[in-house]
Amino acid sequence: MSDIRVEAASASYTVHVDRNLLASIAERTAPLARKISQVFIVTSPEIDRLWGAPVRNGFETLGKRVTTLLIPAGESHKRMTTIERLLEELAQHGADRDTLLVALGGGVLGDMTGFLAAIWMRGVPFIQVPTTLLSQVDSSVGGKTGANLAAGKNLVGAFYHPLAVFADLDTLSTLPPRELRAGLQESVKAGVIRYPQLFAFMEQNAEAIRNGELSVLQPVIEDSIRMKAEVVEADERESGLRMILNFGHTVGHAIEAATGYKQLLHGEAIGWGMIAAVRLAQSRNLLDEATATRITKLVHAFGPLPPFEAEAQHLVTLTGSDKKKRSGTLSFILPTSIGTVDIVRDVTEAELLTAVETMLAEMRTANAVTA
Ligand SMILES: NC(=O)c1ccc[n+]([C@@H]2O[C@H](COP(=O)([O-])OP(=O)(O)OC[C@H]3O[C@@H](n4cnc5c(N)ncnc54)[C@H](O)[C@@H]3O)[C@@H](O)[C@H]2O)c1
Numbered sequence: 001m002s003d004i005r006v007e008a009a010s011a012s013y014t015v016h017v018d019r020n021l022l023a024s025i026a027e028r029t030a031p032l033a034r035k036i037s038q039v040f041i042v043t044s045p046e047i048d049r050l051w052g053a054p055v056r057n058g059f060e061t062l063g064k065r066v067t068t069l070l071i072p073a074g075e076s077h078k079r080m081t082t083i084e085r086l087l088e089e090l091a092q093h094g095a096d097r098d099t100l101l102v103a104l105g106g107g108v109l110g111d112m113t114g115f116l117a118a119i120w121m122r123g124v125p126f127i128q129v130p131t132t133l134l135s136q137v138d139s140s141v142g143g144k145t146g147a148n149l150a151a152g153k154n155l156v157g158a159f160y161h162p163l164a165v166f167a168d169l170d171t172l173s174t175l176p177p178r179e180l181r182a183g184l185q186e187s188v189k190a191g192v193i194r195y196p197q198l199f200a201f202m203e204q205n206a207e208a209i210r211n212g213e214l215s216v217l218q219p220v221i222e223d224s225i226r227m228k229a230e231v232v233e234a235d236e237r238e239s240g241l242r243m244i245l246n247f248g249h250t251v252g253h254a255i256e257a258a259t260g261y262k263q264l265l266h267g268e269a270i271g272w273g274m275i276a277a278v279r280l281a282q283s284r285n286l287l288d289e290a291t292a293t294r295i296t297k298l299v300h301a302f303g304p305l306p307p308f309e310a311e312a313q314h315l316v317t318l319t320g321s322d323k324k325k326r327s328g329t330l331s332f333i334l335p336t337s338i339g340t341v342d343i344v345r346d347v348t349e350a351e352l353l354t355a356v357e358t359m360l361a362e363m364r365t366a367n368a369v370t371a
């Protein structure tokens, strides 16, 4: 069991990582939200069926009025139309400022519920109850909330932190293996950008981690959270250091947009994006071949990364809506060793195109071999 603190500029909170947490969430939240009279659990029908009851019962036992708001699973629903529908439902159910929102689910639900909490009556408290590996290691921590537009990933949103995060390891028992593996890509990212000991641990225990064995998964989850907490504490609003959490995301987000947010899971797109970034780093002589191979090998160890159809030039064009772009210049997070990265601001379109073409060629070769 671990309690990891996040001391960010605008908020401080605890990320609880443990088994059998769901039933005690209400009790643990009560001292943090004394005025709360109504609770809205935002989840999907599937997660509600699997894990909703203990969370709901906990709040009802404390005498709170609990309403469950359901949204369908999937990245394609992470849209403003869903947010607007949820806002209307909050209004219909008489939500006021003494309302607590509970995000019960993966990163899609967490990002949207956080945004909902940020804008409902200009802000009400919320807690994160992440039930995917990805949301436990990354998305529930750090206060990035929002939704996608057709033009690009997470283009609308707010920085808005939860009151607390409850990562119950038992919820991972029902997670489909593909979702678990996709989430591990964010932990590979964590290792590459800042935690070499985490990267080495993942290399040494790849098989058991991939199989979801809690004895090895738990330290991966806790280290990923610690890494993210450190970065968010140093740079909450991504004016500098926090950009490193975007390693693999510039091309990864372009892949998600190019495939309509439907074909690849976020973690899988980030896996391909990290490979493209590795190729870019190599082309600039920032990264030696042996280290590049260690990174791509670990990415593939948590694959297979599904192939997808997209033109290299189209992906490069889509990177134009990246939020790290300032005054027309895009910043790239390029690894220089296991545990260190450079933020590079002078990557040309031609260089990026070559790296994306290399990644796509590797994808086609891998696909041809497995087909
Ligand atoms: N805010 C951030 O800092 C941040 C960080 C990383 C990723 N993200 C965002 O997170 C999203 C991806 O999150 P995700 O990978 O959790 O995907 P997700 O939220 O779509 O969940 C994946 C799938 O798993 C199902 N599921 C969830 N928990 C389950 C469980 N315990 N048992 C069975 N099924 C379960 C869901 O219903 C869904 O179908 C993306 O939108 C990404 O942009 C945000």
Ligand SMILES: O=C(O)C(=O)C[C@@H](O)[C@H](O)[C@H](O)COP(=O)(O)O
Residues within 6 Å of the ligand: 138, 142, 144, 153, 154, 186, 238, 242, 245, 246, 249, 323
């Ligand atoms: O918390 C962060 O900062 C991250 O970049 C974490 C990423 O894993 C996550 O996918 C995030 O949603 C990306 O944010 P964006 O600002 O690039 O849309």
Ligand SMILES: [Zn+2]
Residues within 6 Å of the ligand: 138, 186, 249, 266, 270
């Ligand atoms: Zn991510």
